[in-house]
Amino acid sequence: MSVLIPVMIVVLTVVAMEGFAYSVHRWIMHGPLGWGWHKSHHEETHGPFEKNDLYAVVFAVISILLFAIGSAWWPWLWWVAVGASVYGVIYFVVHDGLVHQRWPFRxxxxxxxxxxxxxxxxxxHAVEGRDDCVSFGFVYAPPVDDLKAQLKSSGVLAKRQSKHRDAWRADRPED
Structure with missing residues (x-):
């Protein structure tokens, strides 16, 4: 196998993983089946781990299985596992590290x-709960103005502003 084919498989797998991750995040993690684990990711975290981290374990097991099957029977599948693992590292660095500040520095x-x-x-994460969220990808980010417009048209921002205004008023003593 020439070196170009494995490199292409790895790169294509990394690109495809963003579509896969978007789909899993949008329809499974934010759906009725996966929200039980993912909900912890949308709540305040106490400690270094959250229930949502179980998804990383599931995807790691899948990668390990792909490596094993690729080693035993289909060498190209081994390179798919490399691409999936590379995406996992990118996810960890960008999502867990950069976005959620799970690094020891900010x-x-x-x-x-x-x-x-x-x-x-x-x-x-501006939305409470699993509905009306925007931007489900982990490496691709739609334009921020488009996302704000989506949130505004769904009424989520107005509800949130109203809730915060009501909370602010509740905290103020009577004049």
């Missing part, structure tokens, strides 16, 4: 692609 990007990715995922 860095908020000021401009460019990483700023857009950071903002897009923060807008994903």
């Amino acid at each position: 860095y908020v990007p000021k401009r460019g692609y990483f700023r857009r990715l950071y903002q897009a995922h923060r807008l994903h």
Whole structure:
């Protein structure tokens, strides 16, 4: 097998994984079947782990199985496992590290692609609950203005502003 074919398989797998991750995040994690685990990711975390981290374990097991099957029977599948693992590392660094600050230090990007990715995922978390969320990808981030427009048209931002205004009023003593 020439070196070009494995490299192409790895790159194509990384690209395809973003579509797979979007789909799993949108329709499974935010759906009735997967929300039980994923809900912890949308709530305040106490400690270094959350129930949502079980998804990483599931995907790691799938990668290990792909490596084993690829080693035994289909070598091209081994390279698919490499691509899936590369995507997992990208996910860990970008999503868990950059966006959710699960690193031992804090860095908020000021401009460019990483700023857009950071903002897009923060807008994903602007919604309480599993419905009306935006931006389900982990590496691709739609334009932030488009996401804000989506949230505004769904009425989520108005509900959120009203809730915060009511909470602010409840905290103020009577004049």
